Amino acid sequence: MDWSGRGQHAEFDATEETKIPLILESHLGHSVTALVESVRCRRIRLARKTVLVSRRLKKEEAMKEVEHLQRLKHSHIIRVVGTYTLPRKLSILLYPVAEYTLETFLETTLDDLPAEDRAARMYSISTFLRCLAKAVAYIHDNAMKHMDIKPKNLLVRDMRNSIICNQGKYKIYIADFGIARSYRSVDDCNTESPTAYTKMYAAPEVVAQERRDQKADIFSLGAVFAEMLAVLANNVDPDIPNSDILYSIRTSDATDSSYAGHAPTIQEWLRQLSITTYGFESDTYHSHITELVALMLSVDPTERPTANMVVDNIPFRAFCCDVNGGTEPFEAANRASERQLYDRAFEISEADLRYFRCMVDACVKVYSSREKLRYHTKVIRPWQQ
Incomplete structure (x- = not known):
């Protein structure tokens, strides 16, 4: 996508800032090193992450995130649209713009919500497990x-x-591949050089700055899964505040609130957790998912499953994520009006029995009556039949 008219990666001098074809919409967040804003590029809404380049943080280091993301093309990984530089600034354009982080999504799900919205959120959280594992x-x-x-x-x-x-x-x-590492092969991923990390979710071997491989990501993912399961369990029995219980386990030691510091206790809590809705109705399924997440939080990396093992062992299997593949296509910012036009077009085509909607909940793709397919396919126009 040539968003700038100068290619995907453009350079502007100080006098050209007003020529950058982006319209600022809102502030999304910030950290010590970066500012994130919502911007409009033509009809597409993008997230702009701006990093101040200095002697401590050189442009080449800031570009590492871009290099990592350009290698990855997956429906559940944020995509790079382009970059541009101004004197002492590097801006990365990312797609899509999201309304929440998982942290805020889980927090607001615990609030009083309309029953329909709560059910939609709980269902989505249950599918997020497999989506994240696949990514x-x-x-x-x-x-x-x-x-x-x-x-x-x-x-x-x-x-x-x-x-x-x-x-x-x-x-x-x-998102946020700022400290990610890429290697020539999977075997080369086993390293022992010092690295930055977030202590709360870091694996024990990372905190200790010992030799680590991809299993360190599995521990962190297991910690995230534990928080998601706590929210699902809260909905099963509101009288048991599982999110609060998990928090109290982590903060029982005033000097260490990390998952690594309390992994055995959290594993024990997980194995007693009751999750019997949203795809985990059977005893086999809900005990299977809690045991899987407990293994992901093993202190010994060799006892943790690989990411592919996690994918294969999540009982509830989301469907559409398996089908989409690749990066997510661009979508116009004014989605509501576009969706209304889309729905109206298919109301007309359904009326003459040429096309039918996919039976997967919330999917808007269609198939023709002649194809007799039970999975997603491209629309076949009458003149193509």
Whole structure:
């Protein structure tokens, strides 16, 4: 995508800032090193992450995140649209823009919500487990480690006005590859050099700065899964505040609130957790998922499953994520009006029995009556038959 008219990666001098073809919409967040804003490029809404380049943080280091993301093309991984530089500034344009981080999504799900919205959120959380596992497996299969999986680095997008096929009402993405590492092969991922990390979600071997491989990501993912299961369990029995219980386990030691510091106790809590809705109705399924997450939090890396093992062992299997593949297509910012036009067009085509909607909940793709297919396919126009 040549967003700038100068190519995907453009350079502007100080006098050209007003010529950058982006319209600022809102402030999304910030950290010590970066500012994130929502911007409009033509009809597409993008996230702009701006990093100040200095003697301490050189442009080449800031570009590492771009290099990592350009290697990855997955429906649940944020995509790079382009970059541009101004004197002492590097801006990265990312797609899509999300309404929540997983952290804020889980927090607001615990609030008083209309029953329909709560049900949609709970259903989505249950599908996020497999979506995230598949995305991490894809990252690992490409000889890469994320190194900083945590709820703040996972984005959740409201898909209710989207025309993109998605089984749930919300969709999750892995973001922030700022400290990720890529290697020539999976075998080279085993390293012992010092690295930055977020202590709360880091694996024990990372905290100790010992030799580590891709299994460190599995521990961090397991910590995230534990928080998601706690929210699902809260909905099963509101009288048992599982999210609060998990928090109290982590903070029982005033000097260490990390998952690594309390892994055995959290594993014990997980194995007693009751999750009997949203795809985990059977005793086999809900005990299977809690045991799987407990193993992901093993102190010994060799006892943790690989990402592909996690994918294969999650009992509830989301469908649309398996079908989409590749990066997510661009969608116009005014999704509500576009969705109305889309729905009206298919009301007309359904009326003459030429086409039928996919039976997957919330999916908007269609198939023709002649094809007799039970999975997603492209629309076949009458003149193509």
